[in-house]
Amino acid sequence: PFEVELSKSGETLTVPEDRTILETLRDAGYKTVSSCESGTCGTCKTKLLSGEVDHRDMVLMDEEKEDFIMICVSRAKSGRLVLDL
Numbered sequence: 001p002f003e004v005e006l007s008k009s010g011e012t013l014t015v016p017e018d019r020t021i022l023e024t025l026r027d028a029g030y031k032t033v034s035s036c037e038s039g040t041c042g043t044c045k046t047k048l049l050s051g052e053v054d055h056r057d058m059v060l061m062d063e064e065k066e067d068f069i070m071i072c073v074s075r076a077k078s079g080r081l082v083l084d085l
């Protein structure tokens with residue numbers, strides 16, 4: 001598991017091994033947009049403020065990977081991610 005901090009709400013959520021960031025956000029009552037939920041469409045692109053991401057999507061270009069995360073598939077490499085949500 002790892003933590004996701006939501007900078008706008010100030011809330012921190014724990015993402016279990018068997019859940020995605022997207023599912024965890026929904027479980028907590030956040031409305032999130034998504035479509036493919038498999039890392040290919042680009043809908044769930046979210047701004048990343050800090051943290052080391054394990055990128056698992058097929059959408060982001062290399063130069064975007066410092067600043068964005070596809071939350072339907074990607075995870076943290078370790079510790080905590082801070083998202084602009």
Ligand code: FES
Nearest residue numbers: 035037042044072
């Ligand atoms: Fe399609 Fe995440 S919902 S890339």
